[in-house]
Amino acid sequence: MVIKHGMNSGFSGRNYMLASSAVFRRQQFLIRSLGGYTDHPLQKRMQEVKSIGGPSVEADAENILRAITPTLDPSRHKGQAGKIAVIGGCREYTGAPYFAAISALKIVSSLLRLIYIWCRFVSCFLYKRCCSSHKSYSPELIVHPILEESYSVRDEDKRLISGKVLAEVHKWMERFDCLVVGPGLGRDPFLLDCVMEILKLARQSNVPIVVDGDGLFLVTNSLDLVSGYPLAVLTPNVNEYKRLVQKVLGCEVNDEDAHEQLLFLAKQIGGVTILRKGKSDLISDGDTVKSVSIYGSPRRCGGQGDILSGSVAVFVSWVRRLILAPDGDLNISPRNPTVLGCIAGSALLRKAASIAFKDKKRSTLTGDIIECLGRSLEDICPASR
Numbered sequence: 001m002v003i004k005h006g007m008n009s010g011f012s013g014r015n016y017m018l019a020s021s022a023v024f025r026r027q028q029f030l031i032r033s034l035g036g037y038t039d040h041p042l043q044k045r046m047q048e049v050k051s052i053g054g055p056s057v058e059a060d061a062e063n064i065l066r067a068i069t070p071t072l073d074p075s076r077h078k079g080q081a082g083k084i085a086v087i088g089g090c091r092e093y094t095g096a097p098y099f100a101a102i103s104a105l106k107i108v109s110s111l112l113r114l115i116y117i118w119c120r121f122v123s124c125f126l127y128k129r130c131c132s133s134h135k136s137y138s139p140e141l142i143v144h145p146i147l148e149e150s151y152s153v154r155d156e157d158k159r160l161i162s163g164k165v166l167a168e169v170h171k172w173m174e175r176f177d178c179l180v181v182g183p184g185l186g187r188d189p190f191l192l193d194c195v196m197e198i199l200k201l202a203r204q205s206n207v208p209i210v211v212d213g214d215g216l217f218l219v220t221n222s223l224d225l226v227s228g229y230p231l232a233v234l235t236p237n238v239n240e241y242k243r244l245v246q247k248v249l250g251c252e253v254n255d256e257d258a259h260e261q262l263l264f265l266a267k268q269i270g271g272v273t274i275l276r277k278g279k280s281d282l283i284s285d286g287d288t289v290k291s292v293s294i295y296g297s298p299r300r301c302g303g304q305g306d307i308l309s310g311s312v313a314v315f316v317s318w319v320r321r322l323i324l325a326p327d328g329d330l331n332i333s334p335r336n337p338t339v340l341g342c343i344a345g346s347a348l349l350r351k352a353a354s355i356a357f358k359d360k361k362r363s364t365l366t367g368d369i370i371e372c373l374g375r376s377l378e379d380i381c382p383a384s385r
């Protein structure tokens with residue numbers, strides 16, 4: 001089987017050798033772990049996935065979601081539906097990475113159990129608090145409390161500590177199907193330096209990355225981290241988008257020409273995929289613009305963006321697997337997985353939000369929406385199909 005490269009064209013010399021061997025190892029790993037993923041409906045779903053490029057700006061989101069979602073197959077074992085890592089969390093924001101991780105876990109149901117959260121490690125006391133809060137939210141989450149903030153580390157120890165963090169992440173990197181970077185990460189400079197190295201490592205290993213929350217603060221100030229990487233997805237909210245537009249385009253957000261501006265922004269960042277969250281979610285990879293306007297919820301409780309980032313990560317990894325499947329069509333543009341994943345993630349979240357709102361009205365909270373993810377998925381893509 002021939003696998004097309006070309007996703008890391010920015011590497012040269014020794015870096016290229018290192019990167020390409022990491023890419024090769026990772027592709028081999030993905031193919032090995034695809035066992036059981038070559039079900040008969042795969043061909044049909046591949047055809048459906050290819051039909052995304054229609055002329056309409058409004059995406060055929062529910063059909064895309066159905067085409068991407070693997071059938072439930074008793075012959076599969078845990079982890080075969082994908083492994084997602086969420087890198088985020090700090091003393092203030094323990095909720096955000098949890099929302100992202102539990103959403104990914106709920107969507108893949110019993111097929112995925114390996115979710116990793118890297119949350120900040122400040123001291124034994126905070127380590128216990130941060131770690132135990134995640135564990136008590138859900139014992140199914142696997143938590144790696146390894147990140148630290150500046151004030152808990154002496155200057156002379158910083159190199160050593162960041163080396164240890166990277167070594168720990170490196171052990172797992174090639175097994176991940178997607179990283180979510182940034183929910184509740186905070187803005188501590190030392191912490192962000194470590195995450196910067198993790199992003200570089202993910203890119204060298206060809207792992208898709210969904211950047212959200214404070215991860216967007218980081219990449220907006222260091223665009224090289226994602227620029228030209230087709231497996232990067234940025235999911236800015238209204239403030240994060242404004243900062244991105246100001247930094248990259250040097251102007252203000254223009255809602256009159258929202259589609260053109262988004263297209264240009266994605267192009268300027270070298271073809272990354274941007275999902276601009278709002279009344280309609282707008283998605284562009286610099287080549288095309290799609291929108292998802294499925295009715296959601298008028299309630300704007302904090303945490304819906306975190307659900308979205310976890311959902312997008314799952315769908316991006318599923319499209320990638322479809323593309324890399326031994327019987328799959330490897331000619332699909334490498335950019336497509338991220339656009340398709342964004343469309344599906346957005347559709348799922350918005351439908352879940354609308355179901356939750358019907359029941360809870362003004363008291364709808366993020367937890368209520370997470371509880372409706374299963375029904376949302378079932379409504380669009382029944383488990384019995």
Ligand SMILES: NC(=O)C1=CN([C@@H]2O[C@H](COP(=O)(O)OP(=O)(O)OC[C@H]3O[C@@H](n4cnc5c(N)ncnc54)[C@H](O)[C@@H]3O)[C@@H](O)[C@H]2O)[C@@H](O)CC1
Pocket residue numbers: 092093094095096097182183184185186187212213214237239240302303305306
């Ligand atoms: N329950 C939770 O733990 C939640 C945490 N969240 C996290 O909260 C963080 C902020 O997200 P928002 O959507 O509020 O971000 P926004 O950028 O929309 O708003 C944050 C506001 O606070 C300011 N700000 C934040 N940190 C600052 C700092 N260190 N120095 C100066 N100004 C600062 C920003 O400039 C902005 O005005 C993200 O990491 C996000 O993931 C949200 O996801 C909501 C849920």
Ligand SMILES: Nc1ncnc2c1ncn2[C@@H]1O[C@H](COP(=O)(O)OP(=O)(O)OP(=O)(O)O)[C@@H](O)[C@H]1O
Pocket residue numbers: 213236237238277278279280281296297298300301302303304305306307308346349350
């Ligand atoms: N005005 C709106 N009307 C309807 N839906 C919206 C609106 N704004 C956002 N959404 C939906 O809510 C989801 C989350 O977007 P939001 O702007 O709340 O993200 P966020 O601020 O990053 O959230 P978080 O609090 O998790 O950080 C989006 O996917 C979008 O579908």
Ligand SMILES: [Mg+2]
Pocket residue numbers: 212213237305306
């Ligand atoms: Mg957010």
